[in-house]
Amino acid sequence: MNGSTEHPQHETSLHDALQAHVRESGSDPVGAYLVGLADDALRVARRRQRLARAGVGVVAAAAVAAAWAAVAGGATPGAHVVQPAAGGGTGKAAPxxxxxxxxxxxxxxxxxxxxxxxxxxxxxxxxxxxxxxxxxxxxxxxxxxxxxxxxxxxxxxxxxxxxxxxxxxxxxxxxxxxxxxxxxxxxxxxxxxxxxxxxxxxxxxxxxxxxxxxxxxxxxxxxxxxxxxxxxxxxx
Known part of the structure; x- marks a missing residue:
């Protein structure tokens, strides 16, 4: 399967699952955190799809998946969050x-x-x-x-x-x-x-x-x- 389309679809599924979970569990700080993380990951995946670089959406997917696993296990998100690959979305290229x-x-x-x-x-x-x-x-x-x-x-x-x-x-x-x-x-x-x-x-x-x-x-x-x-x- 083409890597430029597979990862954004996976991100969308995880994003929708998180949104549904938040609606069912009510409004709380953890829910707001997860919604923001899901939205950011989805934006990264769609942007990198347009760049058509195979495999670059995997890190963003891992961020959403890790957050979902934390909620499923009853954990509260900590300070450390998995970020997109270095340089992605910074808007400033390294010299x-x-x-x-x-x-x-x-x-x-x-x-x-x-x-x-x-x-x-x-x-x-x-x-x-x-x-x-x-x-x-x-x-x-x-x-x-x-x-x-x-x-x-x-x-x-x-x-x-x-x-x-x-x-x-x-x-x-x-x-x-x-x-x-x-x-x-x-x-x-x-x-x-x-x-x-x-x-x-x-x-x-x-x-x-x-x-x-x-x-x-x-x-x-x-x-x-x-x-x-x-x-x-x-x-x-």
Whole structure:
């Protein structure tokens, strides 16, 4: 079944069930809380349906389902509420910094040294990556960001498209480091203070597009890729 239509229908059913429960139990603070939560979740689901991103309505559905389970069990909703994925419905896309890498050492960064730590995995060591902000592109707002699976190895990635005004700058940046030895031919992709990738380049990238695959290829899951795309996309 198409993910863009299945989740809003599920949200609607849960929403109607909550409304019926509130009508039967009378007016009380818990009922008002649940109605507001149900309305918010339904709005999120319908909005994301219009964006046609498969699977992004699941978190909102989980919020309604959790609230319904709490009422069914006689619990009072607490302070913690499950929220939609990061970036969804904020109305403000996160900026990206594209910085030339100056060094990458095989250990975690020490506190306050200005580097970005790439945490160790089961198969890869930790790294401390330093990048040159003065020569790089900071606070870049992208035109679009889309989560998708690679057709080559099936790993998740986020395809990003730069605005026309930034494409020539990116071409100049990548062209200036393409002939440098590793790791100085790498671009650090930094979002919200975190290193999300450091792809190496061998020539100037003139198309204004690049992929985010994580600090190591395969780092991204379907959930994190969709969340990141929502965080970056102006329409997210």
């Amino acid at each position: 990206v910094s594209l910085l030339p890498v100056t060094s990458a050492m095989e250990h975690a960064c020490t506190h306050g040294n200005g580097g970005y730590t790439v945490h160790a995995t089961a198969t890869q060591p930790a790294f401390c990556v330093h990048a040159d902000r003065a020569r790089g592109m900071t606070d870049v707002r992208v035109t679009s960001a889309k989560a998708e699976k690679s057709t080559i190895d099936g790993t998740w990635q986020v395809e990003v498209t730069l605005r026309p005004a930034d494409r020539s700058r990116f071409a100049a940046l990548t062209g200036s480091i393409a002939a440098a030895p590793a790791p100085r031919n790498e671009v650090a992709i930094v979002i919200d203070g975190k290193l999300w990738g450091r792809p190496s380049v061998t020539s100037s990238i003139t198309g204004g597009r690049f992929e985010i695959v994580g600090a190591y290829v395969g780092d991204l899951t379907g959930t994190t890729a969709h969340d990141l795309a929502d965080r970056l996309d102006p329409a997210g």
